Amino acid sequence: MSKKTRTKIIEAAHQLFIQKGFDTTSIQDILDKAGISKGTFYNYFQSKNDCLIAIISVVREEIIDKRRELAFGKDKADEEVFIQQIAIRINMNRQHHLMTVFETVSFSEDKELKEHITDAHQGEIRWIAKRLEDLYPSEGHPYTLDHAIMLIGITHPMLYAARLGVDEHITTETIIRYAMRRLRSMLDEQISQKDLFFPKDWFVQTDVKEKQEQEHILKNRLVALQKVVKEEKERQYLSFLLKEIQEDEPRHFLLESVSASLEQLAIGMTYEHKVKQAVQWMARRFHW
The missing domain is CATH 1.20.1440 (de novo design (two linked rop proteins))
Incomplete structure (x- = not known):
């Protein structure tokens, strides 16, 4: 089997999922877009669900690569490295229109597909929590899962609001830095009050x-x-x-x-x- 053909199918499916939505895209649409036969499609994928999972996996691997390359040889406690790593995922998701695709899938009744997307979201939360341990003092480690969830909760609405405003110079990194300042300002109070919501072993x-x-x-x-x-x-x-x-x-x-x-x-x-x-x-x- 050809890697080039597999990539062509994935790219065709990706474009259609963005343009038409996941549910309304048919296998035949993908065949026509990629210029392949049904037999060729089934040599690589069992369903369009498999295509979407492949799209998510390709982007995820690219994110892992970019994050790893960025951090190689640098201090794990460098907050700026962490900020750039978070920005990589946000910018990659935007570049590949993954949020648009996820929104169309959110109404799907397919259990396997929903589980895969849930696993991807949980994986990102766990990754952020683990990286926050590199930045926080040891007494702050119990709160890293709380802060990972709050970091996502702060950055995404603010990114959306920033796109609606008139200042085009607000970058993804600027918003993440703001979110980190807010989280750090909360950390001492949480530690002193032992104010924990999600324990580290929640997942x-x-x-x-x-x-x-x-x-x-x-x-x-x-x-x-x-x-x-x-x-x-x-x-x-x-x-x-x-x-x-x-x-x-x-x-x-x-x-x-x-x-x-x-x-x-x-x-x-x-x-x-x-x-x-x-x-x-x-x-x-x-x-x-």
Whole structure:
């Protein structure tokens, strides 16, 4: 199967979901837009739901890549890095019109599709909460889930209001910085009053299930790569990564550094994309 054909189908479906809405777009619409046969479509996807899930996954992987590249070699406690990472997702969602697509799906009765979108939203909340732990003092860590939810709740309505106003110079980053100032001003009071709403383990069942799935997929990807890489140094890197991810407390800075070295060695190789995918899974699992 061709990656080019798969991408063409995804792009055609994406455009139609934006223009016509998810529910009113048919498989035939996608076939006509992509210029393919029904048989070709079903070689890649079982339904238009699969197309939407693929769209979300493609954008999510791009966000993970951009966030990881932005943070590489920088202090995790640098708030400006965090602000830029948040802006990446907001700007990517806007660029790909994902909010428009999500709105059309919100009326869908398809349970699997709704669960996938819910998982994506929860994943972003958990990622923000985890990153806030890098910024907050240890006594503020119990409140990071509350603050992750409030950060999203502040930024999105303000972004909408900013687009309605006359000042075109209000950037996404400006709004996120404002939201962070408000959250930090609340933190000391929350700590002193022990005013917690959502405990950190609010999504614990989802977290455990997702981590187990991610670890299983990641381990399989790394094992498969060991069979195809050409250089001994690459095999050494993969062996190290396999061992490190199974430790009780994997050293994130080493995983990130070794993964970057592995990616560099794989540039131009036939398995470059597979290495990139494995690193993306690692970044997702360990919240780079």
